[in-house]
Amino acid sequence: MKRVTILALEHVMGTSVMGPMDIFCQAGFTWNCIFGRTPAPLFEVSIVTLGGEPVTSFNGAQIRPHLAAEAVAATDLILVSSFASFDTLACADRAGEWLRSHHDRGTVIGAICLGSFLLAATGLLDGKTATTHWGFVEHFRERFPRVMLRPDKLITDEGDLLCSGACHSYIDLSLHLIERFCGPEIALECSKTILHDRCRDTQKPYAVHRFRKDHNDQRILEIQYQLEENCGAHYDIELLAREHGMSRRSFERRFKTATGEPPLLYLQRLRVETAKHLLESDPQSFNEITCRVGYEDSSFFRKLFRKHTGLSPQDYRRKFRRA
Numbered sequence: 001m002k003r004v005t006i007l008a009l010e011h012v013m014g015t016s017v018m019g020p021m022d023i024f025c026q027a028g029f030t031w032n033c034i035f036g037r038t039p040a041p042l043f044e045v046s047i048v049t050l051g052g053e054p055v056t057s058f059n060g061a062q063i064r065p066h067l068a069a070e071a072v073a074a075t076d077l078i079l080v081s082s083f084a085s086f087d088t089l090a091c092a093d094r095a096g097e098w099l100r101s102h103h104d105r106g107t108v109i110g111a112i113c114l115g116s117f118l119l120a121a122t123g124l125l126d127g128k129t130a131t132t133h134w135g136f137v138e139h140f141r142e143r144f145p146r147v148m149l150r151p152d153k154l155i156t157d158e159g160d161l162l163c164s165g166a167c168h169s170y171i172d173l174s175l176h177l178i179e180r181f182c183g184p185e186i187a188l189e190c191s192k193t194i195l196h197d198r199c200r201d202t203q204k205p206y207a208v209h210r211f212r213k214d215h216n217d218q219r220i221l222e223i224q225y226q227l228e229e230n231c232g233a234h235y236d237i238e239l240l241a242r243e244h245g246m247s248r249r250s251f252e253r254r255f256k257t258a259t260g261e262p263p264l265l266y267l268q269r270l271r272v273e274t275a276k277h278l279l280e281s282d283p284q285s286f287n288e289i290t291c292r293v294g295y296e297d298s299s300f301f302r303k304l305f306r307k308h309t310g311l312s313p314q315d316y317r318r319k320f321r322r323a
Contacts, residue, residue, distance in 0.1 A: 014057040016081040023174040058084035082113035096122040110162040134207035204310035215258040232294040
C-alpha cells in the first residue's frame with residue numbers, strides 16, 4: 001500500500017485536500033464493491049499541517065489533520081494543496097525545508113493549482129517545467145523567473161515533481177499519479193468510477209487572456225482602449241503609430257514594454273477573446289463572427305482560434321455556450 005500525504009495550509013481550498021483524498025482512498029475500493037469483490041484499498045492517505053494544528057479553509061470550514069508534517073517519517077507521495085490567499089506563502093521557508101528534506105529521500109511531490117507557488121519557492125522547480133492556475137501566470141513568472149512555466153499544460157511531470165492547473169485539476173493529477181503507482185488499468189477504473197474524462201491535457205479552453213493595463217504609458221493605454229472598442233477594424237501598424245505621434249519602431253517597442261506583447265499578437269488575442277465571447281452568447285455562424293472580428297478568411301481564423309484555445313470553434317461553442 002502506497003502512502004500519500006496531503007499538506008493543508010491556512011486559507012486552503014478544501015476540495016484540493018478532500019478531493020484527492022477521496023480519489024486515492026477509493027482506488028481499489030469502490031470498483032471492487034461495484035463488482036462484488038473484496039475491497040482492496042491501494043493507498044493510505046493522511047492530511048498533515050505544519051505544527052499539527054487545524055487550519056481554516058477558504059470557505060471557513062476547519063480541516064483537522066491526522067498528524068503534524070514534521071511527524072511524517074516516510075511517504076511515497078506528498079501533495080501540496082491549493083490556497084486562496086498569497087498570505088499563505090508566509091510559511092514558505094518552513095514548508096520548503098520540510099518538502100526539500102522529503103524530496104532528498106526520493107519522495108514524489110505534486111502541487112495543485114496555487115500550490116505550485118509554494119513548491120517553486122523551495123527552489124526545486126528551478127530549471128524545470130511547471131504549470132499553475134491560468135489566472136496567475138504573470139504573478140508566477142515575476143516571482144519565479146527560473147522556472148519554465150507552461151500555463152497551457154494541465155499537468156507538468158518532471159518525474160519526481162509534478163504540478164497541475166486550476167483547483168479541480170486535482171482530479172487529473174490524482175488519476176495521473178494513480179496510473180504512475182498502480183498502472184493504467186486501475187487509473188481507468190478510477191476514472192470510470194468518478195465519471196471523469198481523462199482526455200484533458202490543456203488549460204487553453206478555460207483560460208481567459210488577461211490584457212495588461214497596469215502600466216504608466218498613457219499613450220499605449222489609449223491605443224489599447226481603441227483596439228478593444230473596435231477590434232474588427234482594419235489596422236495598419238505604421239498608420240496607427242503615426243496617428244499617435246510615434247514611429248513604428250518606437251510604437252512596437254513601447255507597446256511590448258507596456259503590455260508584454262507586440263501589437264499584432266495583442267490584436268490577435270483580442271480578436272480571439274471577442275470570438276470566444278460571441279460563440280458563448282451569440283447565435284451567429286463562425287463565418288459571420290470571423291468578419292465581425294476583422295478577418296476575411298474563416299479558414300485562417302479557425303486555425304488561429306484552435307491555436308489559442310485548443311478547440312475548434314464548433315467544439316468551443318458546444319462546451320461553453322450559455323443556456
